[in-house]
Amino acid sequence: xxxxxxxxxxxxxxxxxxxxxxxxxxxxxxxxxxxxxxxxxxxxxxxxxxxxxxxxxxxxxxxxxxxxxxxxxxxxxxxxxxxxxxxxxxxxxxxxxxxxxxxxxxxxxxxxxxxxxxxxxxxxxxxxxxxxxxxxxxxxxxxxxxxxxxxxxxxxxxxxxxxxxxxxxxxxxxxxxxxxxxxxxxxxxxxxxxxxxxxxxxxxxxxxxxxxxxxxxxxxxxxxxxxxxxxxxxxxxxxxxxxxxxxxxxxxxxxxxxxxxxxxxxxxxxxxxxxxxxxxxxxxxxxxxxxxxxxxxxxxxxxxxxxxxxxxxxxxxxxxxxxxxxxxxxxxxxxxxxxxxxxxxxxxxxxxxxxxxxxxxxxxxxxxxxxxxxxxxx
Numbered sequence: 001x002x003x004x005x006x007x008x009x010x011x012x013x014x015x016x017x018x019x020x021x022x023x024x025x026x027x028x029x030x031x032x033x034x035x036x037x038x039x040x041x042x043x044x045x046x047x048x049x050x051x052x053x054x055x056x057x058x059x060x061x062x063x064x065x066x067x068x069x070x071x072x073x074x075x076x077x078x079x080x081x082x083x084x085x086x087x088x089x090x091x092x093x094x095x096x097x098x099x100x101x102x103x104x105x106x107x108x109x110x111x112x113x114x115x116x117x118x119x120x121x122x123x124x125x126x127x128x129x130x131x132x133x134x135x136x137x138x139x140x141x142x143x144x145x146x147x148x149x150x151x152x153x154x155x156x157x158x159x160x161x162x163x164x165x166x167x168x169x170x171x172x173x174x175x176x177x178x179x180x181x182x183x184x185x186x187x188x189x190x191x192x193x194x195x196x197x198x199x200x201x202x203x204x205x206x207x208x209x210x211x212x213x214x215x216x217x218x219x220x221x222x223x224x225x226x227x228x229x230x231x232x233x234x235x236x237x238x239x240x241x242x243x244x245x246x247x248x249x250x251x252x253x254x255x256x257x258x259x260x261x262x263x264x265x266x267x268x269x270x271x272x273x274x275x276x277x278x279x280x281x282x283x284x285x286x287x288x289x290x291x292x293x294x295x296x297x298x299x300x301x302x303x304x305x306x307x308x309x310x311x312x313x314x315x316x317x318x319x320x321x322x323x324x325x326x327x328x329x330x331x332x333x334x335x336x337x338x339x340x341x342x343x344x345x346x347x348x349x350x351x352x353x354x355x356x357x358x359x360x361x362x363x364x365x366x367x368x369x370x371x372x373x374x375x376x377x378x
Contacts, residue, residue, distance in 0.1 A: 006304065008292035009365040011167070020363040022057050028278040029264060029287035032125070032314070033296035035276070036288055037354040039267070040321035042078070046286055048323060049073045056266045056287055063214075064168070068207040070215065074322050081326065083193045083200075084208055087135055087186050091329035096134045097296045100333055103130055112345075112377045119373040124224040125151060127334065128217060135330055136186035136212065144265040146213065149223055153214045167190055171209045175202065198324060219261040222357065222369025223331070224338060226259045230306070230347040231342060237308060242343040251308035252335045257294045257315035258306055261368050263287040263359060264321070290316050293367065299345035348378040 011018040012031040030036045038048045050061045051066035062316060063246050066072075069080035090096050107127055111117045130143035153167045165333040174187045182188040190205040231238040241248050268279045294315045295303040318325035324330075342349075353374040360368045 005367065006131050006292070006295040007366050008289065008293065012292055013061060014149075014297065017278055018289075018292075018363060019278065020361055023360070024283075025129060025285060027056065027266070027287050027290070028280065030276045031289050031291040031292040031296075033293040033299040033314075034311040036290075036293045036316065037320050038290060039286070040316075040319065040323070043073050043322060045273060046288075047270055048075050048077070048267060048284075050266070050268040050285075052123050053159075053268060054266050056264055056285070058266070063210060065203050065207045065210055067215070068204060068321060069245070069326075070211055071207075077322055081197060082214070083195065084186070084188070085326065087137065087189070088326045088330060090135050090137070091157045091333045097333060099134045100131055101338050101341070104337050105125060107375070108341055109345075112347070116376045119225050119228050119375055120151065120221060120370055121372075123228075124221040127224065127338075128220045131330070132142055132212075134260065138185045138187070149213075151220050157216055167210065167213055168206065171206055174203055174209075216325065216331065217367075220327075220331050220334060223255060223259045223335060225370045225373050226344075227335065227338060228349060228375055229351060229354065229370065232351045233374060235348065238339075238343050239346065241308070241339060245340070246296045247277040247309060248336055248339050250311060250313070250342070251339055252307050252332060253313045253315065254310045255335060256302070256304060256317040257310070257332070258311060258315045258354050259369065260291045260315075260318075263366055263368065286317075290319070309314070342364065350378065351377055 005240050008018060008029075016030065016032050016035050017028040018031055019026050030039055048054055048071055052063065054067070054071050069077050069084075074081055076267070104127070109151045111123060117123055126143065126147045129146040130140055132146065133140045133143045148235060170290055171187075175191060178185070178187040182191060187205075187209070190208055193200050195204070237342055255275050266285045266287060268285055269275075271281045271282050273284075273286075275286055276366055292301070294317060297303060299314065300310075318328040319329070325336060351373065354371065355371040355373075356367050357369045357371045359368050
């Protein structure tokens with residue numbers, strides 16, 4: 001099976017950048033692996049200190065708080081990150097690993113008992129939501145509330161005025177409760193945390209929580225869904241991983257490289273900057289195109305092929321540099337456990353219906369997973 005179509009392949013061979021208009025702004029997209037990693041390390045030239053403008057498209061209309069720590073630069077970014085890092089490192093704790101394994105067993109048991117299951121909303125979404133409760137050290141029942149928000153907290157639903165407000169209202173209630181009766185959970189930790197010897201403001205608490213719930217949510221879901229689709233078409237590949245933990249780890253990393261659900265992320269140039277021949281005006285944006293870099297022929301041999309034993313695999317699906325994704329251990333645990341459990345059960349996976357999710361922009365179209373994937377597990 002070939003990888004999903006790489007819309008940047010031809011341009012990447014001819015040029016280090018591709019331009020694309022986003023919300024009326026022409027943005028150069030850095031396409032090559034080496035150039036992208038160098039730019040990620042040069043935070044003074046390519047700054048993340050740009051509230052609402054790090055995501056592409058930007059999110060001024062979708063939220064009112066700066067996401068922390070992603071929308072800051074070092075050295076402050078390092079201090080911000082330390083506040084919440086202990087919760088995201090919980091993905092490596094034995095009790096969290098055990099809870100995730102139990103969760104997948106339960107979800108796969110339910111799926112196997114049904115004639116069919118829609119993987120995006122009825123499997124991947126509740127898995128992501130319930131597993132997040134283990135990281136944030138809150139009751140698992142909270143995951144049912146988070147599942148009700150849909151795939152993307154800011155974009156699901158028909159009521160434009162309500163998008164984003166559901167999350168904000170929920171967080172406000174949680175922080176009020178934590179201040180009144182603090183515990184050891186994520187919300188309580190933020191109410192007790194300090195930054196540079198002062199308590200956090202409520203907006204700063206909201207900024208951390210906003211990223212915890214919105215960042216990585218749809219990307220984990222689309223990776224899980226894509227794995228089901230792949231093994232439905234490649235059952236021998238799944239069987240070959242049975243009882244092979246090291247090979248399962250390698251396979252997980254290849255899926256992250258191949259799927260790369262987050263096409264890119266933005267940076268802002270504080271001053272006029274030449275980006276490989278394209279002049280970016282002060283406060284103009286640049287795209288760090290993870291998807292293109294993960295298919296760079298100069299780094300990955302035959303990148304169009306899915307090689308579950310690919311080594312080395314220096315993909316940048318979780319970013320690079322100071323802003324390496326806080327949720328990477330969580331995502332790795334979920335994907336690794338899914339593959340392990342699927343291989344143990346030797347499921348036959350039959351796709352009954354699939355609707356691709358396609359990201360359509362002015363200068364490219366790219367598959368980023370599935371709107372819907374209905375399968376039968378036998």
